[in-house]
Amino acid sequence: MQTSEHRHQTGSAVLYRAPSQPYPVAVSARGMTITDATGKAYLDMSGGAAVSCLGHGHPDVVAAIQRQVETLAFAHTAFFTNEPQEELASLIATRFSEPGARVYFASGGSEANETALKVAWQYWAARGHPNKKIIIGRDHSYHGNTFGVLSASGNDARRRASAAPLVNWPRIPPCYAYRERRNEEPIEVYSARAAAYLDDAIRRAGADKVAAFICEPIVGSSLGVVAAAPGYLARVREICDRHEVLFIADEIMCGSGRTGTFFAHRHDDVVPDIVSLAKGIGGGYQPLAAVVLRNAVAEELTRAGFAHGHTYIGHATACAAGVAVQRVLDRDKLPERTQKMGALFLSLLQQAFGEHPLVGDIRGRGLFFGIELVRDRKTKAGFEGGKKLPDQLRLAAMDAGLICYPGGIEVQGRTVPHIMMAPPMIVEEPHMRECIAKLGKVFETVLPRS
C-alpha cells in the first residue's frame, strides 16, 4: 500500500535505485539527523555515502545558495565564466600540493572521472602519443557508473550488470594489507610487492599504449576504507613516471578533508597528475564535482585544447555551495577536528568491537572508517551464502535509526561484508556512542551466532 510516509514502487512513478524496495520518505534534516515522514529520526553516520561533510541544514551554505540563486543561478559556460566557479577553482588550486593547478568542474563523481580519462587521452594525443589509451585500474574498485569509468572499475557486481559493452582494461590487485600481506612480511616489502603489479601490468600492455593508472588513495565503499600501505603510492608515482603513465587519484570519497588533510594523497607525500573530487566538495547541498589537473597537464591542454563539456559544468549555484562549504571547513578548522574526533571514534569502535568474534578488522583515517566482518577471525574466511548480508545490515541499521554504509566483496566464494562510516565532521562523542550501541544491536540481529 502506498502512503505519503512510506512509498513503495506500486503507486509511485519513481523507478527506485532498488526498484522493488520500499523507501521511507526523507522530509527534513538538521545536523547529524535525517527525519522521515513518520517522524522517525536517523543518525547519519555515513553522510549518505561520504557526502554530508558539514551535516545537514548548515545555515551558511543555505544562505550562500539562496544569495546565488537570486543573483545568477546559471549562465552557460560556453558563453560565460562566473564568480563562484572562479573562486572555488582558486581555493582548490591553492590547496593542491603544487602551484599552477587548474580545476574543471562537473556535477558528480562519474562525470569527474570520465573527465579525468578524457584529460589523460587528450594530453597524450597532444604530446604525440595518440595510442596511449589503456586505463589500468584495480580489483574491487569503483570509479563510477558510466561506461568509461565502469570499464576502469573492478567492482564485479556493478560491472556484471553492464558487462557486454565494457572495455576490458587490465586490472591489478588492490593494496589491501589486511588480506594480502603475508605472515611476517614487513609492511614496506608488502607495499613494494603490491605496487609491482602495476609495473608488470604496464609492461604486459606496453607502455606506449597505457594512458593512466587510476586508484583511490583510500578505498571507500568498495573495500570498506582501506588506506594504501605506507610507501605504496610513492612507488606507484615512481612506476608511472618511469613508464610515462599518468596517475589519477580518485578522491571522490576520501578527499575534501575527510581524512584530516584536504587531499587524501597528502598523507603519502605524492603528487598525482589528476585528482577527482565530488561528494564532500559540495557537502550534498548541490551536485558538484571537480577535476584537479597538475600544472604540466593543464598547460598541455591549454595549448592544445580540450574537447569535452557538459551543460552544467561550472554551475554558478553549485560552485557557490562549494565555496561556502570550503569557508566553513577553513573557519571551523574541520580537517583538524576530523583528526582528533577520528582518533576518538576509532578507539571507541575498537573498545566496543575489537574482540567481537565476527569482526575481523577495524580501520580508519580521519573520520573515515571501515569494519570488516568475517566468519572466522583466524582464517579471515567470509560468510557462506552471505550475499544478502550487506543489504540486511543496511536495513537493520535503518530500523534502528542509523545510517551507515554496508558493502561487501566475494573471497573464495564467500561474502565478506564491511561497514563504511563517514560521519559529518561536526560529529560529537554522544553520536559515536549512540552509533556503537545501535551497531551492536544490528550485529546481534543480522549476523549468525557463533
Ligand SMILES: Cc1ncc(COP(=O)(O)O)c(C=O)c1O
Ligand atoms: C571512489 C568513487 N568514485 C566515483 C564514484 C561515482 O560518483 P557518483 O556516484 O557521484 O557518480 C563514487 C561513488 O560512490 C566513488 O565512491
